Amino acid sequence: MRTKFFGFILTFIFLLLILGILNLNVFQGNKYQELSKKNYVRLLPQVGARGRILDRKNSIIVDNKLCYDVMIVPQETSKVDQVLMSVSRILEMDFRELKEKFRKGYTAPFAPIAIAQNIDVAKAVTLEELKFELSGVVIQPRPIRSYPYGRLACHAIGYLNEIDRWRLTKLEDYGYKTKDIVGFGGVEEKYDYYLRQEEGGLSVEVDHRGKLRRVLALRPPQSGKDIQLTLDLKVQKAVDQNLVDRKGSVIIMDPYTGEIIAMASFPNFNPAVFVDRSATSFNNLLGDPDAPLVNRAITGVYPAGSVFKLIVATAGLETGKINTAKTFLCSGSIKIGNMEFACWDTHGPQNLFAAITHSCNIFFYRTGLLVGAQTIHDYALKFGFSRPTGINLPYEAGGFVPSPLWKRIYRFKSWFDGDTANLSIGQGDLLVTPLQITRMMAVFANQGSLVTPYIIKAIDGMDISLAQQKSTNLHINPSTIDYIRQALRNVVQDPAGTAHILSILEVQVSGKTGTVQVSRGQPHAWFVGFFPYKKPRFVICVFLEHGGSGQTACLLARQIIEEIIKEKLLDLQG
Amino acid sequence: MRNTGLIILLIAILITSIGILTIYSSTYQREGKLWQVIYKRQIFWVILGIILFLIVSNFNYRRLWDWTFFLYALALFLLLLVFVLGITRLGAQRWLKIGWFNFQPSELTKLIMVIFLARYFSRKSVDSFSMLVNKFGILRALILPFIFVAIPIGLIMEQPDLGSAATILFVLIAMLYLSGVRLRYIVIFLLILVLSLPILWQFLRDYQKDRLSVFLNPNIDPLGAGYTVIQSKIAIGSGGFFGKGWLSGTQSQLHFLPESHTDFIFANFAEEWGFLGSIALLLLYYFLIRQGIAISQRTSDPFGKFLALGISVMLGIQIFINIAMNMGLAPVVGLPLPLMSYGGSSILVTFISLGILANIDKTRNVF
Numbered sequence: 001m002r003t004k005f006f007g008f009i010l011t012f013i014f015l016l017l018i019l020g021i022l023n024l025n026v027f028q029g030n031k032y033q034e035l036s037k038k039n040y041v042r043l044l045p046q047v048g049a050r051g052r053i054l055d056r057k058n059s060i061i062v063d064n065k066l067c068y069d070v071m072i073v074p075q076e077t078s079k080v081d082q083v084l085m086s087v088s089r090i091l092e093m094d095f096r097e098l099k100e101k102f103r104k105g106y107t108a109p110f111a112p113i114a115i116a117q118n119i120d121v122a123k124a125v126t127l128e129e130l131k132f133e134l135s136g137v138v139i140q141p142r143p144i145r146s147y148p149y150g151r152l153a154c155h156a157i158g159y160l161n162e163i164d165r166w167r168l169t170k171l172e173d174y175g176y177k178t179k180d181i182v183g184f185g186g187v188e189e190k191y192d193y194y195l196r197q198e199e200g201g202l203s204v205e206v207d208h209r210g211k212l213r214r215v216l217a218l219r220p221p222q223s224g225k226d227i228q229l230t231l232d233l234k235v236q237k238a239v240d241q242n243l244v245d246r247k248g249s250v251i252i253m254d255p256y257t258g259e260i261i262a263m264a265s266f267p268n269f270n271p272a273v274f275v276d277r278s279a280t281s282f283n284n285l286l287g288d289p290d291a292p293l294v295n296r297a298i299t300g301v302y303p304a305g306s307v308f309k310l311i312v313a314t315a316g317l318e319t320g321k322i323n324t325a326k327t328f329l330c331s332g333s334i335k336i337g338n339m340e341f342a343c344w345d346t347h348g349p350q351n352l353f354a355a356i357t358h359s360c361n362i363f364f365y366r367t368g369l370l371v372g373a374q375t376i377h378d379y380a381l382k383f384g385f386s387r388p389t390g391i392n393l394p395y396e397a398g399g400f401v402p403s404p405l406w407k408r409i410y411r412f413k414s415w416f417d418g419d420t421a422n423l424s425i426g427q428g429d430l431l432v433t434p435l436q437i438t439r440m441m442a443v444f445a446n447q448g449s450l451v452t453p454y455i456i457k458a459i460d461g462m463d464i465s466l467a468q469q470k471s472t473n474l475h476i477n478p479s480t481i482d483y484i485r486q487a488l489r490n491v492v493q494d495p496a497g498t499a500h501i502l503s504i505l506e507v508q509v510s511g512k513t514g515t516v517q518v519s520r521g522q523p524h525a526w527f528v529g530f531f532p533y534k535k536p537r538f539v540i541c542v543f544l545e546h547g548g549s550g551q552t553a554c555l556l557a558r559q560i561i562e563e564i565i566k567e568k569l570l571d572l573q574g
Numbered sequence: 575m576r577n578t579g580l581i582i583l584l585i586a587i588l589i590t591s592i593g594i595l596t597i598y599s600s601t602y603q604r605e606g607k608l609w610q611v612i613y614k615r616q617i618f619w620v621i622l623g624i625i626l627f628l629i630v631s632n633f634n635y636r637r638l639w640d641w642t643f644f645l646y647a648l649a650l651f652l653l654l655l656v657f658v659l660g661i662t663r664l665g666a667q668r669w670l671k672i673g674w675f676n677f678q679p680s681e682l683t684k685l686i687m688v689i690f691l692a693r694y695f696s697r698k699s700v701d702s703f704s705m706l707v708n709k710f711g712i713l714r715a716l717i718l719p720f721i722f723v724a725i726p727i728g729l730i731m732e733q734p735d736l737g738s739a740a741t742i743l744f745v746l747i748a749m750l751y752l753s754g755v756r757l758r759y760i761v762i763f764l765l766i767l768v769l770s771l772p773i774l775w776q777f778l779r780d781y782q783k784d785r786l787s788v789f790l791n792p793n794i795d796p797l798g799a800g801y802t803v804i805q806s807k808i809a810i811g812s813g814g815f816f817g818k819g820w821l822s823g824t825q826s827q828l829h830f831l832p833e834s835h836t837d838f839i840f841a842n843f844a845e846e847w848g849f850l851g852s853i854a855l856l857l858l859y860y861f862l863i864r865q866g867i868a869i870s871q872r873t874s875d876p877f878g879k880f881l882a883l884g885i886s887v888m889l890g891i892q893i894f895i896n897i898a899m900n901m902g903l904a905p906v907v908g909l910p911l912p913l914m915s916y917g918g919s920s921i922l923v924t925f926i927s928l929g930i931l932a933n934i935d936k937t938r939n940v941f
Binding site for chain 1: 748751752754805807808809810811812813814815824825828829830844848849852853856859860863864867870871879883886887890894897898901903
């Protein structure tokens with residue numbers, strides 16, 4: 001009677017076992033199949049190299065080099081502490097720090113943990129030699145950015161860093177992931193999509209020790225595309241060397257095409273800091289009050305000062321409010337409204353030609369008042385102010401040109417003649433970027449066309465300069481341009497001209513200086529010009545933040561042009 | 575019903591064949607000569623087992639009645655010998671080296687205890703087979719058999735071999751139930767067992783405590799004690815309906831699953847043969863044990879009745895614990911899957927047990 005019960009029990013326990021198998025195999029089958037795959041399939045990411053950045057003559061400005069990371073595969077070592085201790089001794093790093101990195105990085109016994117990155121080659125060799133004593137230690141080569149010229153053109157190029165949250169939300173849809181290294185600023189950011197390498201991978205079958213059994217699939221990594229810039233390495237070098245230890249920016253541009261031959265901004269930074277990831281120098285950069293990360297050439301906005309007078313002159317001539325014979329008397333100051341407006345000197349009677357040569361304020365106050373603020377504003381916009389130039393670099397500022405309407409709407413104030421006077425000499429609320437000023441000068445150099453500056457010549461060998469926006473003809477009377485050009489030449493040629501120190505150069509330079517009074521500290525210094533005068537080939541713009549009078553900018557321009565001539569860096573004959 | 579013995583033998587041969595295939599697969603990727611001969615050794619054990627089966631099935635089981643105390647003494651002697659001469663493997667001292675063969679006395683002890691209990695609860699006289707257990711007091715019904723069983727259990731637990739100890743305990747409970755001991759006694763017995771668990775816990779080795787706590791939550795130590803269970807569950811679960819195919823199970827071929835030719839052979843088999851294969855194997859085992867219980871039901875001789883049931887319970891419990899352990903439903907105890915796992919002692923003892931079953935059935939027919 002009781003034996004029957006055993007039959008039931010038997011059936012019951014076997015049903016239980018079948019249920020168990022059903023549960024594992026059928027109900028949870030997918031999960032366990034995944035887990036089994038995770039067990040024996042490893043993805044070994046293979047990184048390609050990021051695209052290089054070349055200058056216009058294909059010299060390498062930014063390259064890649066191999067660096068070495070120290071990884072530990074936990075399952076291949078039984079004495080982690082001992083191994084970490086030896087590694088810490090060889091790397092001269094703190095044991096506790098390594099231990100912490102090991103603890104934090106641990107995900108699975110087979111997953112290598114990076115405990116030190118970018119170590120010395122010599123140390124890497126030492127570790128590699130001790131391979132058999134240090135079980136589980138792997139030296140992993142990885143391409144990283146190298147900057148053979150250090151800080152050279154760092155602003156135009158930008159730097160690399162781990163993607164931040166803001167960029168990630170923006171770029172997620174394009175396949176970017178957390179911890180990706182992306183470009184920050186400059187070409188690195190703007191053309192990240194082309195420069196970035198595509199990760200490849202090796203899918204391999206491994207056994208329980210993580211030992212490779214066979215390769216299941218391979219997707220080779222794709223290196224990024226090389227980008228050729230319009231910058232000329234040697235010119236850029238000359239510019240950087242002369243600008244060093246000052247605050248400001250220098251731009252050299254082709255006035256016909258808008259190609260940027262050199263672009264420098266100081267203070268600058270060493271992009272390699274971000275590769276080495278040393279936290280202190282990184283924080284120093286971010287916390288520096290001089291903002292070394294800011295590209296002053298395109299992001300910095302400043303009052304234009306006297307260089308803006310060219311806009312007023314053009315507006316005056318073009319609208320017919322003044323002609324070339326019009327003369328105003330400079331007596332050192334003028335009363336507009338109840339305000340006294342001073343000139344920097346007493347120039348006596350001045351026509352436009354003389355006024356540009358001497359940069360006489362009185363003449364331009366009166367011209368400005370004749371032309372009117374709105375017209376000046378309109379002409380400024382015509383010359384491309386108050387909006388980004390469209391250069392293919394990120395974070396370009398637009399600057400600002402005030403107008404009576406703006407003042408009424410945003411400041412709830414009336415526009416006074418004093419405002420017009422201030423605007424006429426480029427002071428007041430006017431804000432421009434050095435690049436905008438460069439472009440303005442290019443209009444006089446190239447006989448009346450507004451160009452779109454660009455810095456990318458080719459991507460992966462494909463010339464993209466043809467895809468650049470064409471320059472637009474501003475339809476300015478050729479005689480106006482000619483007249484102002486002569487005046488600009490006279491600024492250098494005339495012994496009383498503000499940029500006379502440039503006359504000693506072998507090449508005929510023409511240009512305009514500017515000194516911007518600021519409420520605190522030294523004035524900003526401008527020099528913008530083109531050379532050679534007859535057949536202009538290049539526009540140069542020098543801006544020095546709190547650099548003193550325009551003379552200092554002239555001096556710097558002279559040094560740069562001198563060096564260009566001496567080293568025959570640029571073809572000035574055309 | 576002349577061919578019950580034949581059915582048992584056929585099923586056993588079928589299961590051992592599956593076992594040999596699985597052992598071959600499990601050692602297929604292993605390097606080293608030693609691994610490559612394992613399946614051949616198993617073939618040898620199975621052939622020896624079949625011969626023993628044929629001998630035992632023609633040998634009147636009632637002779638065992640007379641030998642019971644000798645066998646009991648033999649079991650105790652061997653168990654004690656293990657402590658003196660036994661060799662240690664995987665942290666347990668379970669084996670006696672006899673020539674080139676490592677003999678595991680605890681395997682034999684299981685069968686001897688079944689014989690012993692069968693004799694204890696039955697009477698020699700075939701005529702008055704009324705079981706007097708009902709008249710037994712609590713002392714003779716519970717305490718005496720328990721003491722007799724507790725001595726070898728204690729010795730086996732000291733080796734340690736928790737699985738075999740548990741098997742014998744379950745056989746005792748089953749026999750108590752079958753013998754007609756009052757249910758209340760059995761309940762009291764179980765209660766005492768449960769209550770003494772915390773005390774028994776103190777006597778366990780550290781690794782056994784680990785295994786038991788891991789059984790309750792395998793994730794507490796995924797790379798240590800919990801590793802095997804997790805890998806075994808992955809193996810069974812990832813097999814799919816038709817399995818990954820013979821020699822193609824990634825869990826076993828790439829050695830993620832430890833002990834895939836012994837205690838965890840079921841997981842290995844389930845991975846490669848899938849849901850269908852596992853169900854088929856379970857059904858084979860089911861029919862095998864069913865035969866044993868059927869023989870017990872058919873037999874009128876109390877000794878044969880108890881013996882057949884004891885053997886069935888012994889095999890059934892081992893099968894259940896082993897497969898449940900493979901699925902993570904029971905704690906990991908070192909227990910082979912009868913007829914499948916590699917191991918001479920287990921194979922031979924199982925074939926002898928099945929031979930006794932066959933003989934019980936045959937002898938009954940003779941009467």
